[in-house]
Structure formats: structure tokens, C-alpha cells
Amino acid sequence: xxxxxxxxxxxxxxxxxxxxxxxxxxxxxxxxxxxxxxxxxxxxxxxxxxxxxxxxxxxxxxxxxxxxxxxxxxxxxxxxxxxxxxxxxxxxxxxxxxxxxxxxxxxxxxxxxxxxxxxxxxxxxxxxxxxxxxxxxxxxxxxxxx
Amino acid sequence: xxxxxxxxxxxxxxxxxxxxxxxxxxxxxxxxxxxxxxxxxxxxxxxxxxxxxxxxxxxxxxxxxxxxxxxxxxxxxxxxxxxxxxxxxxxxxxxxxxxxxxxxxxxxxxxxxxxxxxxxxxxxxxxxxxxxxxxxxxxxxxxxxx
DNA sequence: ATAATCCCTATCATAATTGTAGAGTATACA
DNA sequence: TGTATACTCTACAATTATGATAGGGATTAT
Numbered sequence: 001x002x003x004x005x006x007x008x009x010x011x012x013x014x015x016x017x018x019x020x021x022x023x024x025x026x027x028x029x030x031x032x033x034x035x036x037x038x039x040x041x042x043x044x045x046x047x048x049x050x051x052x053x054x055x056x057x058x059x060x061x062x063x064x065x066x067x068x069x070x071x072x073x074x075x076x077x078x079x080x081x082x083x084x085x086x087x088x089x090x091x092x093x094x095x096x097x098x099x100x101x102x103x104x105x106x107x108x109x110x111x112x113x114x115x116x117x118x119x120x121x122x123x124x125x126x127x128x129x130x131x132x133x134x135x136x137x138x139x140x141x142x143x144x145x146x
Numbered sequence: 147x148x149x150x151x152x153x154x155x156x157x158x159x160x161x162x163x164x165x166x167x168x169x170x171x172x173x174x175x176x177x178x179x180x181x182x183x184x185x186x187x188x189x190x191x192x193x194x195x196x197x198x199x200x201x202x203x204x205x206x207x208x209x210x211x212x213x214x215x216x217x218x219x220x221x222x223x224x225x226x227x228x229x230x231x232x233x234x235x236x237x238x239x240x241x242x243x244x245x246x247x248x249x250x251x252x253x254x255x256x257x258x259x260x261x262x263x264x265x266x267x268x269x270x271x272x273x274x275x276x277x278x279x280x281x282x283x284x285x286x287x288x289x290x291x292x
Numbered sequence: 293a294t295a296a297t298c299c300c301t302a303t304c305a306t307a308a309t310t311g312t313a314g315a316g317t318a319t320a321c322a
Numbered sequence: 323t324g325t326a327t328a329c330t331c332t333a334c335a336a337t338t339a340t341g342a343t344a345g346g347g348a349t350t351a352t
Binding site for chain 1: 299
């Protein structure tokens with residue numbers, strides 16, 4: 001598994017939205033500023049996260065983004081797989097792979113599977129409620145709004 | 147961690163050499179044919195493995211490659227790190243990383259570390275003697291030689 | 293109306309990956 | 323001593339992934 005900048009940005013943004021879950025939508029520019037992410041890049045990432053059902057948006061003035069589900073219902077694993085693709089270290093251990101003639105006897109495949117399962121277990125049991133609670137990021141007070 | 151074709155080829159080639167440890171050198175063309183690897187690509191990989199101290203070579207007629215150490219002394223992890231680079235899923239958990247302002251409080255960093263340790267432990271405890279014993283690949287008989 | 297916001301597509305620079313190509317050097321052996 | 327068969331080394335090329343940047347268009351609170 002490799003976490004790209006895109007994945008890293010997505011996770012940090014979702015964490016921000018999780019910490020502020022239940023409040024007003026947060027704008028892209030605000031999210032970008034707080035996590036030091038290029039704004040136009042984050043724009044694309046958020047559109048993708050929206051398609052993936054992780055966030056929803058409000059348009060127009062005072063628009064922005066919010067989580068589309070309770071933080072406890074979003075696991076780290078879901079997001080990573082959606083943004084950065086399969087977590088398996090090599091294609092031969094991914095579902096539906098047909099490209100190898102020795103899938104049975106290969107001594108490496110068992111090891112790649114073991115790594116995949118271990119990784120999957122770690123990122124599968126962590127959700128964004130856990131992360132938000134552990135995070136030191138303060139919940140925003142919206143002192144500039146309304 | 148991502149295993150590239152280069153890494154995959156390196157591992158398969160070292161396994162062949164481990165299975166045939168103690169025998170005559172095996173030529174690049176023979177190794178390439180047996181593992182279905184593009185010969186000129188494998189040529190480069192073997193030069194790299196040689197620089198890394200994993201294999202040594204014999205030039206000239208009846209030349210080829212052999213392991214430079216006993217298979218039990220070569221771990222999967224060493225080879226993967228040498229050929230495909232760091233196993234950590236993201237740069238911030240690699241040794242000497244300075245690029246993040248929140249290395250202490252980051253809730254993701256702990257997870258990346260956990261995954262790294264788990265992966266490292268799996269690939270660190272497997273060596274090429276184990277792999278050769280478990281492999282179904284027959285030791286070559288050298289019926290064409292001498 | 294208008295300002296602030298999200299929506300959408302195109303484009304681009306850089307690096308990594310996965311090779312190919314070709315000329316050179318060393319060695320065994322007839 | 324010539325030659326076939328190896329390894330050595332460097333350059334380069336095609337493709338894809340990554341990490342952005344750019345510029346309109348659509349929507350909404352006020």
C-alpha cells in the first residue's frame with residue numbers, strides 16, 4: 001500500500017470534517033488553508049469524495065462540505081481504497097487476478113496475502129470518530145460566521 | 147509497500163538461485179527463460195543485485211550468476227527494500243523525515259507506523275532457504291552440461 | 293444584482309516504471 | 323589464437339501515475 005499526497009489530503013480533510021461534524025459546512029478554501037493543501041487540488045479530491053459517498057456539499061454563499069455519514073460509519077480503509085486504490089502490494093493477490101500461471105504454488109503469494117490481511121485489518125478497524133477523538137485539532141468555533 | 151515488476155523479477159530470480167544453491171552459475175538467459183522475464187531487463191536487475199551484494203557473477207563461457215551468501219542469510223525484506231525502496235506506506239514515517247509540522251500529534255502517523263512494523267516483521271522473518279524449501283520448483287539437473 | 297461558493301473539464305510538468313538497444317569486456321575451449 | 327558465449331555498462335524510449343494549475347460555468351444567501 002502506498003498513500004499518495006491525494007490520499008493524505010483526503011484523509012486530513014475528512015478528519016477536519018469529522019472533528020467538526022454536526023456544525024455548518026466548511027468551504028474548500030477553509031479546509032485547504034487549515035491543512036495546507038493546494039486549493040484547486042483539494043477541489044478535485046472533494047468532488048471525488050462526494051462521488052464516493054463520503055461527503056456532501058452545499059452550493060452558493062455559506063456553502064461548503066460536510067460528512068455525509070456519522071464519522072463512526074466511515075473507516076480509514078474505505079477511504080484509502082477509494083482514493084488510492086487496492087492496498088495489496090502486488091496485483092497477483094488482488095481479487096480476480098488471472099495473469100500468473102503459478103498462483104497455486106507461488107511461495108511469494110502467501111506472503112503478499114499475509115501482508116494484505118494485516119494491513120487490511122489495521123485500516124479496517126479505525127473509523128473517523130476514533131480519529132477525531134484522538135486528534136488534537138480543536139473544533140472550530142465559527143466566530144466569523146453569523 | 148508496492149512490489150514492482152522489477153522487485154517481483156528480482157525475488158523470483160533469487161529464488162531460482164536459492165533452489166540451485168551450490169551448483170554451477172546460471173546464465174541470465176536461462177534465468178530469464180525459466181521465470182519468463184525480458185532478458186535485457188533482468189540483466190540490469192542482476193547488475194543491481196550484484197551491487198547490493200546479493201549475487202556474484204562469473205564471466206565468459208559457462209559464466210552466469212550465483213548467490214553470494216547462503217540462502218538462509220538473505221531475507222525477503224532486505225531484497226525488497228534494496229530493489230523497491232522503503233516499505234513504509236508514506237514518507238512521514240520513514241527515518242529522518244522532517245517535512246511535516248505535526249509529527250507528534252498526527253493521528254494517522256501512528257497507524258502508518260503500525261502497518262510498517264507489521265509488514266517489516268513479515269518480510270523480515272522469511273529467508274530464501276525457507277522459500278526454496280517450500281518452492282515446488284525442481285532443482286535443475288544440468289543434464290546439458292559437461 | 294452580486295459576491296461567494298461549488299462544479300467540471302482540460303492541460304501540464306515531472307518522475308517512475310518497464311522495458312530496448314548496442315557496443316564493450318572477459319573467459320573457456322578447440 | 324580465434325571464436326562463441328557469457329557478463330558489463332550506458333543511453334534512451336514509451337507509457338503511466340502523480341501532483342498539481344487554469345478557467346469558465348452553475349448555484350445560492352443576502
